[in-house]
Amino acid sequence: MQHEPSPHADATEPVTLPTQRAAGCPFDPPTGLAEIREQRPLARMTYPDGHAGWLATGHSTIRAILGDPRFSSRYELLHHPFPGGPEGPIPPAPVGDMTGMDAPEHTRFRRLLAGRFTVRRMRRLAARAEEITAEHLDAMERGGPGVDLVEAFARPLPALMICELLGVPYADRERFQHHAHTLMAMEVTPEERYAAFVGLQDYMAELVAAKRLAAKRATSAASGTSGTSGAGAAGAAVTAGAEHSDDLLGDLARDSDLTDEELEGVGGFLLAAGLDTTANMIAHGTFALLANPAQAEALRTDPDLAPQAVEELMRYLTVAHTGVKSALEDVEMDGRLIRAGESVTLSFEAANRDPERFPDPDVLDLHRKATGHLGFGHGIHQCLGQQLARVELTVALPALLRRFPTLRLAVPAEEVPLRTDMNIYGVHRLPVTWDTDEDEG
Template sequence: MQHDTQHDPSARPESAEPVSLPTRRTAGCPFDPPAGLGALRERRPLARMTYPDGHVGWLATGYSTVRAVMGDPRFSSRYELMHYPFPGGPEGPLPPAPVGDMTGMDAPEHTRFRRLLTGRFTVRRMRQLADRMEEITAEHLDAMERRGPGADLVEAFARPLPALMICELLGVPYADRERFQTHAHTIMSMDATPEDRYAAHTGLHDYMAGLVAAKRAAPSDDLLGDLARDSDLTDEELVGVGGFLLAAGLDTTANMIAHGTFALLTHPEQAEALRADPDLAPQAVEELMRYLTIAHTGIKSALEDVELEGEVIRAGESVTLSLEAADRDPERFPDPDVLDLRRRATGHLGFGHGIHQCLGQQLARVEMTVALPALLRRFPTLRLAVTAEEVPLRTNMNIYGVHRLPVAWDEA
C-alpha cells in the first residue's frame, strides 16, 4: 500500500521534527503558560513530541485541536496506555488507575461510575449549598479579621473552605484533614517518587476503607452514606471513589481561590470591578478559570489511527494536551493574555471537556462565586504582603497555583 508524506510518519518533512514539552514559565509572569507553548501553538497546534522516556507522540496546543481530542472516544484516558510528558516521571507506560479513579477510565466502566454520581452533583443541588458556603466563608473571614491584619491566604482561607465543603458533602470528618490533605498533596506532586506516590495512595485508601466500613455499618445522610446504602458499588470501589472525590475536591478549588486572589490583587482594576459588582462573580469565575487554567495538562492515547489537523495519530501514540495553551488561543478568545472579568469566557477548558469534564464543577463554581467577592468586600485594602516575585508558585504540581499567598490589609 502506498503512503503519501501526510500519512507516513517516517516521511514527515524536516519542519515536523519532534519537540519537547515546554515547562519553564517566564520570570515575572506567574499567570502565563510557559512561553514556548504559545509560540508552538502559532506554528503547529498539533506537533510531534518526544517524551522523556523516548516515546514519540504528540503535543496539542490549539484550542480546537485540544477540544477535539478530549471529546473523541477514539482517544483513551487509561493511564496504562499513556506515556508521562514531564521529566522525572516513570519510564514507559504508567500503571493502571487505582480502583475508583474516574480520570483513568474509559466507557463503559467510566459511564457506570459517572451515572452513579452525576445526579448528586447537579446544578440545583450545588446551588443549595450556597447558603452553607456563605456561612463557612463568613466564619473564616471573621477569624482572619480577629487575627489580622495579615495572613497566609492559603492556610487561612483558600484551603479550609473547599475542604470543609467536600468533607460535609461526602461525610468525611474534617478533623482528619491533615492526614488526607498530606496524601492528596503527594499524589498531585510531579516531583514525588513512585514510592512516595504509592505510599500516599495506600494511606488515602486505608483511611477511606475505615470510613467506608463505618458507613456500611450505619449509613449516614451524606454522599458516601447514600452510596453505601443505595449503590451496587463494592467496598473497594466505594473506597476508591471516595478517595478520588476527596482528593479532587480539596486541591483544585483551593488553588483557584488562592491563585485567583493573586491574579486579582495584581490586576487591581479587575478586583475593584468585582468588589463593586457582586453580580459579576459568576462571569468572573469563568474568566479566572480560563485565564489561569490551573489543571494545565492532560494526556490521551490513541486507540486507533486518527486523522487530525492534516496528521495521522497512530494507534498507541500518546497525545499531551496543553489546556493552558488552548485557553490562551487567540482564535478562540480575543486578547487571550488579558484578564477581563467582563469577558464571556464560555467554552474554556478549565474544567476539561467531554465525558471526563469535571464532575464537581458546579460545586467549585459555588465556592468561588461566594468566596472571592466576600473576601474583597470584607478587606477593601487587601494587598500582597510580599512582592509578586516572592510568591512561591506550584510549578512542580499537576495543579498549578501558589504554595503560600502572604496578604495584608489595613485595620478598620
C-alpha cells in the first residue's frame, strides 16, 4: 500500500552515520554526531544498503524508542547501519540470543533469567571478583613493569567471572578462556576465529549435558533411584554434588522448561554479552583514567567513589555505542513520522553526551550523578547482566589503581590501537608500566 506524504516528514537532507573519530580524541564519539544531535535529535538517515531510515542521537528520543513496544529488535527486520556490513537480509537471531527477540519470546527468556541474578548470587560473585582481581594483580606485580593490560587483566577477569556465572568446572576453564580470547583477538585469522566459535559451541553443548546430568542425579537421589551417565567430557568434571552448586546454567537445567538447544544458546548469549563489553570497559576505562590523573587519584584514594565512578565511565565511554530498531507500525516521534518497516539507528554515545541530559557532557567527572545513562541500554532489552558488570568494574578499577599508584602508559597515547571498526569500542591493546620499589628508592 502506497503511503501519502506526511506533513511530519523530514524534508532536510538525509545524513549518514558518522564513524570517524577525531585524531587525539580516543574517548569522544565520532565527529559529526554532536552537530546532528544539536540540529535534529531524530534525523533522516541513508543506510549503506540504500534504505531510507532514521538516526536518533538525542537522549530523550532514544530512551523513548527503547521503551516503545512498537519498535522491534528482530535482526531480520533491521538494516545494518555501518559500511561493510553483511550483504543481503540479516538472518534471525540464533536460539537463545535475547538481543534479537521481541515479546512474547523475549519475555519468556527474560523472566527465566532475570530471577537468577539474585542479591545472594551477586554477593558471591563479588567475592570471587575480588579474589580473581587480586590473583591477576599479584601476577602482574611478580612479572614486573611492562604488560599489555588487555591480556594481563582486562580480558581474564570477565572471562573467569562468566565461568563462575555459568558454572564452568575449573578443569575446563583454560579451554573455555582460550576459545573466548581467540574470538576477541585482533591478530587471529578468520579460520582461527571460526574454529574458536565452533569450539565454544561444542563446549557449551557438553556443559549443558553435564548440567542436565547433575539435575537428573539430584532428582534420582531424592527419589532413591540411580541416575545415568552420558554427559560427555564436561560431564566428568561435574560431580554428583553439583546439584548444590550456585551457577546459572545449573539452575536453569533444574528449574526451567528450556530445551538443551535453548540452554546452549543462553550460555553463548551470556558469554557474548558479558565478555567483550566488560573487558573493554576495564581497559578503556583505565586508559581514560590515566588520561585524567586527577580523576584516577580520586578513585584510588576514595573507595566509596567506585560505584558512582563506574556509572560515569559507562556514560563517558559508551563502549556499546550503537543499536538499531525497526518500526512495526507508523510511529510519530519528535514531530516526525517513522513509517512501518523503517530502521532507526540509536547512537547511545551521542545520547550519553547530550547536554540536555548531562551538563558538561564531554568532561569525565567521577563525582557526577550519571543516573539515566544509556550505557546499559533501557527498556525490556536493558543489559541483563548489568549488575555483574558493575561488580567487576567496581572491584577491578580501584584495585588496579591502588596496587599500582604509578601506573601509566608505556607508549604515547596516540599509539594505543583503538577498536574503531568494532561493534564494541575500546582498545585492542593497552601497554602500561609502573614504578617498582627499587625505582622509587
